[in-house]
Amino acid sequence: AQSVTQLDSHVSVSEGTPVLLRCNYSSSYSPSLFWYVQHPNKGLQLLLKYTSAATLVKGINGFEAEFKKSETSFHLTKPSAHMSDAAEYFCVRTDSWGKLQFGAGTQVVVTP
Amino acid sequence: GAVVSQHPSRVICKSGTSVKIECRSLDFQATTMFWYRQFPKKSLMLMATSNEGSKATYEQGVEKDKFLINHASLTLSTLTVTSAHPEDSSFYICSAREGLARYISSTDTQYFGPGTRLTVL
Numbered sequence: 229a230q231s232v233t234q235l236d237s238h239v240s241v242s243e244g245t246p247v248l249l250r251c252n253y254s255s256s257y258s259p260s261l262f263w264y265v266q267h268p269n270k271g272l273q274l275l276l277k278y279t280s281a282a283t284l285v286k287g288i289n290g291f292e293a294e295f296k297k298s299e300t301s302f303h304l305t306k307p308s309a310h311m312s313d314a315a316e317y318f319c320v321r322t323d324s325w326g327k328l329q330f331g332a333g334t335q336v337v338v339t340p
Numbered sequence: 341g342a343v344v345s346q347h348p349s350r351v352i353c354k355s356g357t358s359v360k361i362e363c364r365s366l367d368f369q370a371t372t373m374f375w376y377r378q379f380p381k382k383s384l385m386l387m388a389t390s391n392e393g394s395k396a397t398y399e400q401g402v403e404k405d406k407f408l409i410n411h412a413s414l415t416l417s418t419l420t421v422t423s424a425h426p427e428d429s430s431f432y433i434c435s436a437r438e439g440l441a442r443y444i445s446s447t448d449t450q451y452f453g454p455g456t457r458l459t460v461l
Contacts (some may be wrong), residue, residue, distance in 0.1 A: 262449075264452070269431075269455070269457065270454055270455065271344070271346070271433055271452040271453050271454040271455045272384075272433070272435075272452040273452070274449060274451070274452075277449060318383065318384070322448075326437075326448055327374075327386060327389070328374075328384075328386065328435075328450060330383040330384050331383065332382075332383050333382075333383050
């Protein structure tokens with residue numbers, strides 16, 4: 229089955245330290261992959277998107293993700309966490325019909 | 341650009357009443373919009389795909405007679421929760437796929453609305 233697995237349900241980092249959110253996907257074809265962020269009681273904001281172009285994708289707010297086909301991974305990173313990065317992050321892929329399939333989400337907590 | 345709005349942002353209603361939620365693409369046209377449901381501390385579940393000028397396509401297990409979807413224009417889709425019950429209480433989020441093409445591509449980006457918190461008493 230095609231799916232998205234976010235390996236950490238909860239990540240806690242100190243302000244100013246790097247952030248790593250892990251995501252693995254399964255797919256019989258080369259999928260489109262996205263990272264979205266959701267702040268409390270808000271809709272989702274697109275951070276970045278991979279669609280078979282450059283494997284290193286740069287997004288907004290200093291985030292980037294690297295598509296690694298050999299590892300079927302699409303991990304999200306940021307060199308230095310900010311307090312405003314505290315939110316829920318979703319790794320998402322499209323299915324063959326173009327519909328979005330969401331990972332379970334990773335809750336990021338940033339401590340001063 | 342690519343802003344999607346939802347109205348209302350929060351609604352409380354009595355059991356048995358119907359509630360309508362609007363989803364608008366403010367600066368682009370969208371032939372296709374999507375409706376999702378999100379339970380507390382859970383991921384998003386796709387409920388249905390809203391197609392402008394035609395019937396919505398519902399995901400397995402979603403009651404089409406309970407969740408009525410209308411997509412009458414290229415910038416507006418509505419979700420009506422009919423005869424709402426407490427178990428329908430949830431966070432409902434819509435998204436819109438930019439563009440007029442009827443065929444959904446795997447490279448399309450969906451832009452999400454801010455969500456509507458429905459509480460049924």
